Structures are given as structure tokens and as C-alpha cells.
Amino acid sequence: MSSLPIPREPLRRVAVTGGTHGNEMSGVCLVQHWLREPGEMQRPSFTAVPVIANPKAVAACRRYVDRDLNRTFINSNLTTTATADDPYEVTRARELNQLLGPKASGKAFDFLLDLHNTTANMGTCLIADSIHNVFVMHLCRHLQLQNPEQRCPVLLYQRPGEESYNVHSVAKNGLGLELGPQPQGVLRGDIFSRMRSLVTSTLDFIELFNQGAAFPAFETEAYRFVGLVDFPRTEDGNLAGTVHPQLQDRDFEPLHPGAPIFQMFSGKDVLYEGETTVYPVFINEAAYYEKGTAFIQAEKLTFSVPAMPALTSSP
């Protein structure tokens, strides 16, 4: 495995973004709270900055205004000249790239934690870009060990070879938290508390690293995107069936060939016709209907993460 470089200096510039999708309320409300009461985010070796990523979408309580901000951080959007016709989220992505990046530059923030909710039964999902990012894999391990009552699966959402496009790609390192199930536009107390605790654990991990802690090697697993499955639809694009009750809420559980995946309105079952077992995730996520996605198919990987040595120059 060819690991990405581990930070050689303490992480000084950390951001926590909420409202990247304006109707995912846990992150919206946590960031709004920390903007008023920032003390909880302070640590001896750094302070994290709370940022509402898409303020117009938050004000409208919608996922986005013109386009999905969390698919917008590609170079062709960030580096082209602004025009009056730019979608709002392209303009906002440039602003965030100035504030927290520029992406892939030495000036970028050291770490960005991006807060999301899903209507799917994803539990506490950690969205990472690469198993080769040793720092992020150790952070995921830390979150799993700190929350033994939850599974905290790691999901590699970005497809291999694809250009990075999400908010946390503007920083040198980043992670997405994806907590569910929670309806869009609803704040549940249980999920709010869980997300708050995960942010605290993330900041504590960065503090540990900055203070010179070393982290041993470990074996772990992650789920990697392999494909999309759309709903059955009528000729005019309307739904012709639902996610099968035997699949609903079974995110990260194995789906074997021949198992039911949809129930048609006619009553007929649609079976999974793949030849290998996959792990469905984002099952019945509200925001993905318009993307033509009933669920995402993932494969399970098992891999080793090398030890992360202590910083030689602790603060």
C-alpha cells in the first residue's frame, strides 16, 4: 500500500463545516451553536473554526439552491473566472476555497470535518477519500474505539480515479460524518448528541496528535463504492415500486444474489441479479431520488494501516 504523507507538524488550522446541505439539521444547528458559543471547540494546541458552508440553502432549509455544493469543488469550478450567470453554489465553492484552501496548496487548512445527515439507516458513517490517508484512517480508528456501542463503518464514497469534488477536499485532510436516519429538515436530539460527541472526539484526536502521541498499526475494514442502482420507474419517470421492505434500513448488511431489492406497485418482487455479494448503503436516501439512485452498492475491503509515529516537534 502506498500511503499518503503523514503530517509532520501539528495541525493548527481546523474547520468544522455544517449546512453543506442546508436541510441536514444536526450540522446546521451544531455550527450555528458554536458560532455563538465557540468555547467547546477550543483545544490547547489549536482552535477549530465553525463554518456554515451553504448559508442560502440553510436559510431556505433546502439541500441546495442551484446545484449540490458537495459535488462542486472540482478545479474547473474553482479556477475559472467568475461570471454573473454562475450557479450560487459555484460562487460559494470559490469563497470556501479562498477561506479554507486553496485546494491542494500549502496554504490550505490542515483538517476539515464536514457534517451530514441522511434519511438512510447509515448509523454513524465515516466518509473518507482514501484508505491510503494514514492520518484519516487513524482518526477513524479513534472514533470507532471511542464509540464502541456504534459500528462507525468507513465508506470510501469517491470512485477510484475520480477527481475530488467534496467540501473537505479543499483542506489538506478531511473527513465527512454521515449520521442517520434523520428526515431532512428535522433535528433529532439523539442524533444531535451523537454528532456533537463525534466532533469532540475528532478534535481530541487532533489534540493528541499535536501533543506528540504515537498510534500503532492495525488491521481494519472499509466499504468502497462500486455502483448505483436506480428505482424501477414508469415510462414517464415516476416510481413503479419501492425499496423492498427486506432491504429497507439494512445499510451495510450483505446483499446476496437472488435477494429482493424492490417491491413493484403491482406486487411483484424485483431480485438482485448481481453475481457477487455487495453491501448496499444510502438505501432510500431522499436526496438521491433526483440523482436516479435507490441505493449505492459497496464492496468490503480488509486492509492494514501502518503505525503513525509521534511528531518529532510537538508544541
Place this chain on the structure above:
Amino acid sequence: MSSLPIPREPLRRVAVTGGTHGNEMSGVCLVQHWLREPGEMQRPSFTAVPVIANPKAVAACRRYVDRDLNRTFINSNLTTTATADDPYEVTRARELNQLLGPKASGKAFDFLLDLHNTTANMGTCLIADSIHNVFVMHLCRHLQLQNPEQRCPVLLYQRPGEESYNVHSVAKNGLGLELGPQPQGVLRGDIFSRMRSLVTSTLDFIELFNQGAAFPAFETEAYRFVGLVDFPRTEDGNLAGTVHPQLQDRDFEPLHPGAPIFQMFSGKDVLYEGETTVYPVFINEAAYYEKGTAFIQAEKLTFSVPAMPALTSSP
């Protein structure tokens, strides 16, 4: 109790509306399905008409475009002259009033069943206008007896003395089905099947009535609107706390004085300071945040419904 008149003729004109709120997917998908395949709605003595109530909101997968359609059927909207500046839903309410009403006229449809979902844990809730409508109370009783594994509580949503404003008020008799919990923009198979079965039972009840069945008197209970409670908020109107985990998902359960209702982001609990036990409903409904409502307080009534005699002129 002064009962409203029981129909003296068979019900010939019945409508089932979905998409009154465009992101409540069970009714949207059921009506779209029945528009293609109407056979399931046919009965020997009548045929029910499926109607998408708010097609623009359905296309946008939003609750409404300009204003809440289900608060729009008041006389001042229905009877005033149309102008180019009318909100879309006022125009649409006039169209539906022509199609299914006119409201309070002899020409109105005999019965309208309006299909809704909620993000709250309301289970199978039957929304009626008055306990004095004997026909509708017998229908509710029928639905409760046909679905013994569900509670099917009756909720009187309209405040006493208030002008009726909902879609089903354009017909001579009507009922709303409110099924949850389901996120906005999501179709769950279990709730879809439950709603489909309830519509079938409703049409079967109308068929029984039309065929000359008699229905005995009974004792029953219902929940009646008594007030609203908003979230705790900051000076700028943002949320300052969540529905308390001990209240979340406890729709229709008694709330006693001194019980926690909110958990502030500061960690402090907010207690219910009322002097009497109430029954919270629509707890943490996504659509009610903008209405300033964290939950609705209801009181429980016990009352008698008189027998409904057989039609003297069955078909």
C-alpha cells in the same frame, strides 16, 4: 350531541387526493399508480377518482410552491376574483373547488379521502373535522376494526369555531389519513402498503354503506387540538434546543406536568409547565418548523356515536 345529517342516498362521487403536500410520497405514488391502473379503486356501486392535488409541488418534490394548499380552502380564497398575482395554491384551490366542490354545495363530491405523511411518529392517524359527523366516525371505527394491530387514533385538527380550510372540506364528507414516520421525499414500502390498505378499507366501507349495511352505536375516543408549542429559539430565531429524547416519537402518549419537553444545546432540560396532562401530536414534524411548532397539544375526549341505520334506498 348534535349529529350532522347522515347521508340518505348512496355515495356516488368519491375522490382520493394525494400530493396535497408534494413531498409526502405515499399519497403521491398511490395516486400516480391509480391514474395508470384505476381498477383497484372500482367498486360495484361507485368509482373513486384519483387526483394529484398539487401537481407543481409534486413535480418539485416540495410541500408547496407559494403557500400551504391544505390551509387554502377558505371562502375568501375560493370566491374572490382571480388575479395574475394569486399564489399558485390559491389558483389550484379554486380549480379543485370547481372539480370536487363547490364547497358546501349540493354539487360537491360525496366523499374525499386526502392522503398525507408526517415525519412524526403518528402511526396511522385519522384526521376528522368533527365528532358530530356520524358517517365519518363510523368510517373511522371501521378502519380501526379492520386494522386491529394498529391504533388508528382519531385527531380533530381543526380548532373549534375555525373556518374549515383543508382539501377535504370541499366535499360533503371527508377524512385525512396521516401516516408516519416517513421523511419528506422518501417512499417507504411498509408505509406505502399500510396506506394502500387503508384506502381499500375506506372504499369497502363506502360500498357497505351504499349496499344498505347498518352500523351499531359505539363508544370511542378522539384527540382534539388545544394548542401549539414552539421550539426554544435564539434571539435571531435559530433553534436553541431539540425536542427532548424522552418526548421524541411519543405522539399520542400522555405528557404530564413537569416532564421534559426540550433539551437545550446548553444541556439544560425544559419541562412542561402546563397544569393538566396533554397528548402531544405531530412531535418534530419537519413542515412545522416554519410554522413555529415543535408539537401540537391535544386533549383526549370520550364520546358516543349513535347507530347509523341502513339506507332505505340501497342501489
